[in-house]
Amino acid sequence: MKTTERFPYPVLSAFSDDIENSTFESTVIYQTDKKDYRFTYTITLHNSTIIQLLKEHRAVLALHFECGRTFFREKYKIEDITWSDCITISGTIVIPWSRICGKTEISAFIYADDVIENYHPEGLHPDYQQTTFTMRPGEILATSGPVILDVYSDYEPIQKPDSIIVFKLDKERETGEIHINLNSDKIEVSLPKNMFDKYEALRTDKQKEGIITSLLGIPVLMEGLRFIKETVDENLSENRRYRWFRSLEKKLLEMGINIKNEENTFEAAQRVFENPYMRAADDFEKMDRL
């Protein structure tokens, strides 16, 4: 949830110097199990006035979740806190798969739960001098985030090219070039009729699988990699709705490949498909022996 950055009272946040020598930071990551997302958070708070207000239950620490795709907007109070001068709180919030999907914004807040008179937090910027504030319920003492996560339950590992690429017949064309469509759950490769018939015959021949991967799979995968590479941050959530995009992104992460830094996608494509040209050469050798 985006908040204004100009509050009529001091707020401990990364975007303001209202309160100095203090910290309110949060990180959130998620994992999936059989039916839930498990959001693991770590929140660090360093400000004695706000910690005292939390201790006295006059303020509340909460994580706020908002998923624009499913009308989901909930706050989760965090109450199990071990107190010290600088507190670090970790925990897990469980949300069922059935409630959220895609872009999810998570923000941490500390807000007044009661009327707080004479609020003058530790580290208040000298410009405020001796000014005190009356904080009313719901008014924000500290905010962090939002952390934006693209959450999906259906991660499919890439076993072989077929898992992210689908070859299909283009009924409109008898001849011509191969067309590619990246705006779908699988990368769609449309072949004109004369080519599709031949491709289907080759594809069913196990001995030629490696050759087909090199011939068609690699250039298609390069297009996919280029698409990921050129996706700017503000379009990431939109593109992650495509299953192939998520699967390939995850595969790259697992392989330690940062596609943004790759000079060319050709080499990355070979690594993703695990040395396809050597396998193709092996297939040719086997065919020669027959």
Added chain:
Amino acid sequence: MKLKVFKQESLEQLKRDASKQIDLYQRTTPWLNEYFRGGAYYCETQINLPDNLSLLTEGEPSDTDKENSKRIYEAFRGRINPVQAAEERLWTYLCHETFWDYMIWRWPPKKEGTIISRYFFDGESSRALSRNGISRLWWFAHLTYDESRNDPYELTNILLYSQDIQHNLLERNFGRNRTILHTVLDFLRVHPEIKGKEQYVKIVKTLNRLGGVRLLDALGPERIKEYIESKILNR
């Protein structure tokens, strides 16, 4: 009948072609079989819908939203969850096939903009859900259904009393919070004299102003109600 959904690639193709196929949208009967030339463009799910499920197609179109919203929600109740109900493949199929009669009556597909926003999802956000011709009916009821009331659809009726109410509340982020949404609708139920677009916009502005300095989600229904009353009724 078994609920059917589009295959993703078929949906993408149909959506891509929509602007070139305005003629098809002028037909009075569904045309998907012809368009996909008998290809397998849908999948059948394990979800059963009542065979006699139909929607009202007579009277003032917007007046039918209340009843049609209940019919769709009852038919799907317990059968789909919110994530499934955010699936474009599901609602778009229903728009183009199962409820074609209703769609061309309620949302005459004369312009490309209407076709994209009412027969498909225009974008990824919740706004697309409250615009699509059939998904909106499910979501209106889902967001307002309240089992604790004598009539669980009491707030659905308030939401759909005027298109301005649902438009103003559901296309704002705070409308995603059930407590806030129900509190505003209950306020309108108690104060039927508060009506008209100007009044609804005033309520939304009031909440936006409050949300600018406070975390609305942290306020209980009583505090939100008090605030609205003080600003709208000048109490």
